[in-house]
Amino acid sequence: MQYIDAAMVGHLGPDASASIGIVSTSSWLLSGLCSAMATSFAVQVAQLIGASQYQKARRTLKMALIVSCVFSCILLSIGVMVNQHLLYWLGCDPSIFDNASAYFLVFTLSLPILQMNSLCSSMLQCSGNMKVPSLLNAAMCGLDVIYNFIFIHYLGVVGAAIGAALAQLTICIMILWYTTRYSPMLKFKKDEAFQFEKPTLKNAFQIGTPLAFEHIAICGAMIMSTKIIAPLGTIAIAAHTFAITAESLCYMPGYGLEAAATTLVGQCMGAKRKDLAKSFANFTVAFGAIIMGIIAIMMFFIAPLIFQILTPDLQTQTLAIEVLRIELFAEPLYGVSIVASGALRGAGDTLIPSLLNLFSIWGVRLSLSVILVQSMGLHGVWLAMCIELCVRGILLFFRQQRGQWLNKSF
Known part of the structure; x- marks a missing residue:
């Protein structure tokens, strides 16, 4: 849609x-x-x-x-x-x-x-x-x-x-x-x-509650990013919007796997099968990284065609292609963060992952955006996004692998 x-x-x-x-x-x-x-x-x-x-x-x-x-x-x-x-x-x-x-x-x-x-x-x-x-x-x-x-x-x-x-x-x-x-x-x-x-x-x-605060924090940071981008003009805003829309083709499979991970881990935890819950979590996280990495490679080459479909404005197309290609390098680790969050969520572990997301997007993405936009414009904002998604993926992978979430219970 x-x-x-x-x-x-x-x-x-x-x-x-x-x-x-x-x-x-x-x-x-x-x-x-x-x-x-x-x-x-x-x-x-x-x-x-x-x-x-x-x-x-x-x-x-x-x-x-x-x-x-x-x-x-x-x-x-x-x-x-x-x-x-x-x-x-x-x-x-x-x-x-x-x-x-x-x-x-x-x-x-x-x-x-x-x-x-x-x-x-x-x-x-x-x-x-x-x-x-x-x-x-x-x-x-x-x-x-x-x-x-x-x-x-x-x-x-x-x-x-x-x-x-x-x-x-x-x-x-x-x-x-x-x-x-x-x-x-x-x-x-x-x-x-x-x-x-x-x-x-x-x-x-x-x-x-942790999920709600996570969304508030993440989207609050994204709203701040919009405020950072707004002075760059309507072309930058339009290119930013189209690039995010095109990127969704890469990460939507990750969110599909997130739903699967939540279901599989949740049902296994309810059945007291922690070993199976951990196995499903590992498999879905690995699969998320692989599938999003493959789609990112494809998107790198078909990006010009995608933006020709989305907008007839050549200036917007060119800028959107350039910034999207910067961020595509982070897609595998972005996939890890998405699916790991879903697996942890299935066990009811939402507080620590939410705090990790909060630190990543406010401490890394937003601060880097403020610095890089001054010299690189919209490209700087997307470079900051790329770095932050990699950091987020590493943090959530570490949380998922430690296995403390297996001891969660209602």
């Missing part, structure tokens, strides 16, 4: 792309918090299923739906309130202010939909069902194309946000219906009573 939106809006010109780029990190912050909420309950469900406690897993899902709905509505309110103040603080160019504000507003209003999609996908994945969420989320891309054709034509940049929101809404209805009615392990049963259970909420708080 990022490729679709970026490509379809990119043909409106660099100002349109910059309108989305200036608020992209803020959007990731809010969506990341929704993801943290979903993970805080999904990890528990994975371990309950591993322990064959299916009825309690269903009760946990019911609690998650209610708590997540309330949480996403709170985020929605905050997003609406800070919308225009955020853009002023980011130093948004007046020429793109209205489009950026409208885009972020529509995204914010769709947060409850995004939350339900994230929650149901995570729950199905942690039950071992990867096919249904994969197929439905892939179908969302097709719907996004259809809706975007309609709304971008009439509404421009804000039409992309509306198209994405409607695509998510369509899939949200389907995945919520499937999860609660047809999932063999999670479907609701009329004879099962429901009540809020304090231990489940406590566990969700212990798992989710």
